[in-house]
Amino acid sequence: MASNSETLVTVFGGSGFIGRNVVRALCKRDYRVRVAVRRPELAGHLQPLGKVGQIHAVQANLRYPASVEAAMRDCHVAINLVGILAESGAQTFDAVQGKGAGTVAKAASAVGARMVHVSAIGADENSLSGYGRAKAAGERAVLAAVPTATILRPSVVFGPEDQFTNRFAALAQMSPVLPLIGGGSTKLQPVYVGDVASAVADAVDGKTRAGATYELGGPEVLTLREIIEIILVITGRERMLVTLPFGLAKFQALFLQFAPGAFKLTPDQVALLRSDNVVSDAAKAAGLTLEGLGITPDSMQAIAPQYLWRFRASGQFRKKGV
Template sequence: MAVDTNKTVTVFGGSGFIGRYVVRALAKRGHRIKVACRRPDLAYHLQPNGNMGQIMPIQANLRYPWSVERAVDGADYVINLVGILAESGQQRFETLQAEGARLVAEAARGAGAGMTQISAIGVEAGGDTAYGRTKALGEKAVFETIPDATVIRPSIVFGAEDQFFNRFADMARFSPFLPLIGGGNTRFQPVFVGDVAEAIAATVDGAVPGGRAYELGGPEVLTFREMMEEMLRIIGRRRHLLTIPFGAAGAMASVMRYLPGAPLTPDQVRQLRHDNVVSDAAEAEGRTLAAFGIRGRTLEAVLPTYLVRFRPQGQFTQPRPQAGGLDRDDDERS
């Protein structure tokens, strides 16, 4: 089947971490991209990823229906990447992840455009986290509005601009220990942002059937502790891994949530009680990276390319060959 490389694609949240990779992948395919975000001036860095006039930032805010409709006008396809990990100011889970997803879907339907919605593995409408509940409601709203839409659910996403490995690697420069909430036993299936972006871009070309939710995980299933050990090995530092029971972490988060740029919220602590890996059902039904013909990249293959700056002497420090010898906290209780 010939691929139409002359589509106009509106990408909501295209200036963010995953968005910049999605825009690049779409530009490589020859599509015209409208990057819809609250601050278009923060999306100008994306323009060199395409030809002259191929990538156009445009102002849009999911709290204002008219701006969403304007951003979608004339689009052949719509991708919604908007999501938040913690609430602040007017940025609320319900407004952005549930109501916002429905608003984008209704605008896409009105324009006769297809749609891909970005969600997350393990979200449930009746779950115990506001993040997960509103993501699930967003999925439901999209499928109700556009039955043949595609939903992409990645596990934890890593890459040069991520807020996970970069944050803990930076912390390891100064702190003698790193926290392991609940003992660090929660399992994840980290997936490279470039692989996620390629899968998202492929949905525009109809590479996989619509009307389904695809769960994207990398080739490794690792606990939180194992991810910290791998990160420390790569940056060549030894740090204590200190267990913080869920109860204590929740109490700390309840206080920190009122601080500007809070590093941890009660909702995030609750999320860490649940594994974040591709489900057996998705594996059995072929709703994984393999459906896109993508072989996921490992942490070992990618982390050294951007965590090198956190080594004691930067790129001139060789990483230790294995994680053995790391100081551990012996308390494994959660």
């Protein structure tokens, strides 16, 4: 029986937040990993995650099929993690998350490789968000080229270096007021990035059902308000939470989409918050969840304090109530 060390896995988008955790999980299972990214010279931080020679970065851009085909040469499994939260220039939702996903799947099909595609629970062809519609288009393109592909749909993903919990913690560090878009009533099911990476590695192991779509969520369904309150408790900060109606939030986003760092907010992100982002009852009934894969998800309260301490006024060892 062939060992995992004889299996080459190409990870598109492997240098990003979810990507580095996926690469780590694959290396722990002794797979050979080829990381396909636009700027391989900036992927050196991945090397310590594996053994000498286990990880190799190559150049690939989903908008250029020839580069994707080259990255897939002699590969056994393809993982597509590429996604963007905001459009910029040629990097549009449709080009990256729609057509780009299809490009990876076609390249995988051409070499007879298996396919794992990470999408999002918000994927919906009728979504108010361009992000959600593009994610749905990407899923269709992947299954059209590789019908046996595994689709993984995580809810909002948290962990060190995320653009979710860290963003709210940074805002609380700079502003005495935090806006609750739509009153903060949108329901989310935050999932730890390590659990998502384990699910991806399980799919590479062949533990998932061919052609199935899995929905990945954490152990708790929380409103946006509850999540922000948890972050404030962890960081030891008291801030005023102010309701911001969706209409006003969308208007402000027309200007904030050009803002730097944590203040950036796009109209599309506002549209995404109009819909809940939780694991469906159908996925639970079918066992197409983390629990169905035998993974016990970690909660935000258990993990976030390990990295959000840096946003506390006096650092990691600040005593509560001081």
